[in-house]
Amino acid sequence: GEDVEQSLFLSVREGDSSVINCTYTDSSSTYLYWYKQEPGAGLQLLTYIFSNMDMKQDQRLTVLLNKKDKHLSLRIADTQTGDSAIYFCAESSPYNTDKLIFGTGTRLQVFP
Amino acid sequence: GAVVSQHPSRVICKSGTSVKIECRSLDFQATTMFWYRQFPKQSLMLMATSNEGSKATYEQGVEKDKFLINHASLTLSTLTVTSAHPEDSSFYICSARAERLAGFYNEQFFGPGTRLTVL
Numbered sequence A: 001g002e003d004v005e006q007s008l009f010l011s012v013r014e015g016d017s018s019v020i021n022c023t024y025t026d027s028s029s030t031y032l033y034w035y036k037q038e039p040g041a042g043l044q045l046l047t048y049i050f051s052n053m054d055m056k057q058d059q060r061l062t063v064l065l066n067k068k069d070k071h072l073s074l075r076i077a078d079t080q081t082g083d084s085a086i087y088f089c090a091e092s093s094p095y096n097t098d099k100l101i102f103g104t105g106t107r108l109q110v111f112p
Numbered sequence B: 001g002a003v004v005s006q007h008p009s010r011v012i013c014k015s016g017t018s019v020k021i022e023c024r025s026l027d028f029q030a031t032t033m034f035w036y037r038q039f040p041k042q043s044l045m046l047m048a049t050s051n052e053g054s055k056a057t058y059e060q061g062v063e064k065d066k067f068l069i070n071h072a073s074l075t076l077s078t079l080t081v082t083s084a085h086p087e088d089s090s091f092y093i094c095s096a097r098a099e100r101l102a103g104f105y106n107e108q109f110f111g112p113g114t115r116l117t118v119l
Helices: none
Strands: A004-006 A008-012 A018-024 A031-037 A044-050 A055-056 A061-066 A071-076 A083-094 A096-102 A107-112 B004-006 B010-013 B019-025 B033-039 B042-053 B067-073 B074-080 B088-098 B109-110 B114-118
Touching: A004 A083, A008 A018, A018 A083, A018 A107, A031 A061, A031 A096, A044 A055, A044 A061, A044 A071, A071 A083, A096 B019, A096 B042, B010 B019, B019 B033, B019 B088, B019 B114, B033 B067, B033 B074, B042 B067, B067 B114, B074 B088
Parallel strands: A008 A107, B010 B114
Antiparallel strands: A004 A018, A018 A071, A031 A044, A031 A083, A055 A061, A061 A071, A083 A096, A083 A107, B004 B019, B019 B074, B033 B042, B033 B088, B067 B074, B088 B109, B088 B114
16 A cells, blocks of 8 residues: 655754654655645655665755665755745655655754 | 646635635646645645646545546646535645656646635
8 A cells, every 4th residue: 555654743953953754655666755845835846766766965955765664764954944844755656656645744843 | 946826725615615726837837737635734635637638537535526627728727626515624735747847857846725614
């Protein structure tokens, strides 16, 4: 089956690193994604990783993929108050790449 | 970047009435649009995939006669919730795929969502 799980809440101090974790069940997924949702705005694609990669870095963002454990993480370095939002991981269904299967979202709160 | 708008952002209606939600791609043409539903503290669930000029493809468990989708142009898709009931209250989000924009080829651009409350 298709199921993506995340912890619901994470609180970090400004300047620290944030690590948001995600587990998924379908090892056949081609792409895995991280989206950011701010109040009143649509989901914004932050980054994605192809399933044959272990790591991808993009400025302050680092994505780690452990296919064996079906674990995906997003690390945000030097977290800022503007990073406060809900972060969703998602996988593309191997049966239909148009179909994104989302996690429940992790609310990141950054305090000064 | 690519912008997707939704209208209205919030709607309250009486049980038994129908509500139409619009999804527009503002600066690109979207051959494919998607409609999602999000319950509080839950993930987005894909309801249907809409291709311009053809019938929408609904996910299992989604009633197509209840949730009417029309994708009449490359920039507009509408979702009509017919004979709405309180259990239809939810956050409805659309996305649009731009196949020729720079960047990730399969990227979906999301609207800000519409909160529907049925009394």
